[in-house]
Amino acid sequence: MSAIPSNSDPRLEAAAASDDSIQRVHAGLLHTKPEPEPGGYALAPLLLLGLMSGLILGCCIFFVQNRGAFDPLVYNGHLNTKPGEGPVVLPPEQIIAKGKSLYAQTCIQCHMADGKGVPGKYPPLAGSDIVNGSEDRVIRILLHGLKDPITLNGATFTTSEKMPPFGPGMPGGLYNYSDAKISYVLSYVRSDFGNKSALVEESKVTEVHKQVAARTTSWTMSELPASP
């Protein structure tokens, strides 16, 4: 046993082992496992193995629980939603904001900024029975358009043009709005200009769209369901 060298001046620091012997002794130790205890096994390595296995198991559970579906766009580990699961639902104020910007691009030309339309030519949206009425009917009008003459709230409106189709796949259709866009713009007109009807969900538009998918001509007032 090498004692602490007497020459223990901190200005020099005596070594207690030579480099050669450090190498040689440890090279031997590297392959020397502890002697089994009288019971026939060494306790320390088993304990270590047990702890390590436990740790690895715990880490695996933690990782799987917080993997965030391995989707690069999931930022909260505990959310394991799979991509593509569930519809995209925007908060109401954003739906209305999007609808408003769509309205400003197209509808505003006939129905005007205040939604009152032009008497005798373009029907008003403010307080309109059709706008505030059944979702089925107003979705159909948006998808495929509406031919003159239009009767609304007891008045008749006639122009040289018709209400154009906004849905996709109509001959001569210019807009090709997705179901989502139709739901935005409808939600907007049903909640502005003094209207206070429920927002139209995208899924509802899709449902109606499927029912009338084969149609290639605009509606007339008489073809539409008359329910309010």
Place this chain on the structure above:
Amino acid sequence: MSAAPAQPTSAESGEIDASLKVPVIVLLAFAILWLLGASALGVIAAIKLHTPAFLGGCEFLTYGRVYPAALNALAYGWGMNAGLAVALWLMARLARGTLPSGGLLIVATVFWNIGVKLGVLGILAGDSNSITWLEMPAYVVPFLLVAYALIAAWVLAVLRRGTSPYLYVSQWYVLAALFWFPWLYSAAQLMLVFRPVHGTVQAIVAAWYSHGLLGLWFGSLGLALIYYFIPKVVGKPIRGYYLSSLAFWAYAIFTAWTGVSRLAGAPVPAWTQTAGRTASFMLLVPLGIIVVNLFLTLADGLGALATSMVLRFITVAAVVFVLCTVRGVILALPSWAGITQLTWFATASDYVLLYGVFSMAVFGAVYYLMPRLVRRAWPFAGLIQVHFWFALIGLVVGVVSLSLGGLQQGRDLANDKIAFADVTAHALPYLQAATIAGIILTLGHLAFAFNFVKLVICPQHRAASAAAPLPAALTVPPPELQATAR
């Protein structure tokens, strides 16, 4: 085979140490210069945190420039020079190889330091990349990589020339670290500066690099020194040494993964954050083994702590390594990360590894190796004491104040009733304490530097040492290490 003592005249490595003398001293001299420079910049930055008017109005010394300059001077000036110096010495000693003529090595060292100097000045002048640990502008990167390659090649050359048939665990860490740094550095530079990747993938690369630099370069070199000096000074072989290779591989695999745990909560994929956290937990495997290896061996020779300053520095480094890894585990726990992320608590963790583990181990190593290179004793034993206590007290005060301040900051930030001005005000006392810690550390560094300069160049000290007979520690070979059971 009982050893016939080697050549009695050269203690144990006279020839090896003589071949290393000039290059290692040059590397260490640059390192210590940078340590002083980084200390000064760091203290300026620390003062500015609570007294922004200090040196205000000087563009080059605004906090956003002086802080990264201090970090880079510390990591690449002090850390790389000192790390390469001890890596070279350790490798030569353990491989029993001499250094072939070191002229090119010195030229490479000078190049490295020109590169770092340009880089730090570039940061102060406003060319910073503003990526933590990678701020040095792109124009110094070729300098650094070429100089590094030349220096690292010499370490490998020493290994090749060595006659020892064995490879001790310290050599594993040194070899791996030598290889990891250039890869980490060039990959990070390529993906962040030269051909930046898009979006927050950048943050992932930066986190991978940061933790790679700290854990795989500074941490590995610190561990190499600790593994070497504990048996060297205590005179007992490492306990449970057969486990050390498992610890090495586990450390190598998990450390680089832990980097992304510092992005917990950031807009990067959840699974990546989780992977980083999981890796932090897995680091408990190598940690457990390292604790068995180091502390059971230390327990065999606690008496040496009373006399050996080297062992004191090394022990502090080993204890801080344990605390630092445990701290990493705590930081990765979801319940803690929310409070500690984006505060001084998380930032302080980087300093702990760089200063508390790496620098402390290097201080210890330098106090051991310098007398053997110059074949003279250190001039002032008292200054070694001063350095040790100032380094320890500064480290404790700094880490404790930044950690408590970080917890305060984190709790304040999580409470929206506390106005931001109050968050700032509550942190001030802790930042003032951290400045005091920085000043204490700087005083310790001055003691270290003064002792070093006096040892190397003071003619009076040289003459006095030459007059007296060489002390026994430099002439008598150290005893043989005895293999003990278990």
Place this chain on the structure above:
Amino acid sequence: MNRAPLIFLGAFLALSFSWAGLVLSNQVGYGTLAPHFDDTENKAYPGQLPGLSARGALVYQDLGCVYCHTQQVRGGEPSADLARKWGERESYARDYLRDTHVQLGENRIGPDLRNFGARAPSAGSPAAAAALYQHLDNPSSVVPGSTMPAYTFLFTTRKISGDPSPEALAVPGVPAGSELVPTERAVTLVTYLLGLKDTYDYPVERRLNTPPAPKAEGKK
């Protein structure tokens, strides 16, 4: 001695493992994420930074603003970012596509700036820029007790020739006949800061990151 190649190989594999696992897989996973095209508004989000703002981002980088200011809004417990009005929602990776150089930041010595442009006092009006100039020139005059450095070097005093500059700072101590005006760097930096806003909500991210509504029935 002959184990050195083994160590090298192992070290190579260990670091490759983390590089492939963290860096490469994420680069493949969302490194080529594209801006989201909103067909309602006929615009892609996030939009490109305007030229002046892009130059401001470089000033932000060279001054090292990132060491005190994060640019990431965090949601979920226990973060109070949303309650502090630092953003309307947590930050998503897609928000950062407009940044050449992503500066998430690591320490909140100052407040988060990711939505500074959306919440700046009198945002959107010329007064916002004036307030920010004053803040940069003398932070503690705007926020008492602020530890932010005074960026006086971003402003220059010059003789008034012709009409006074509309951007001149209304601060005391400027000699008569002179005015304190922002330099070009200050102008670009302020343009950048006031342009920082992530107000657009991406539908995909919203869907993926909104916790499922707790089921009404079967309370435990």
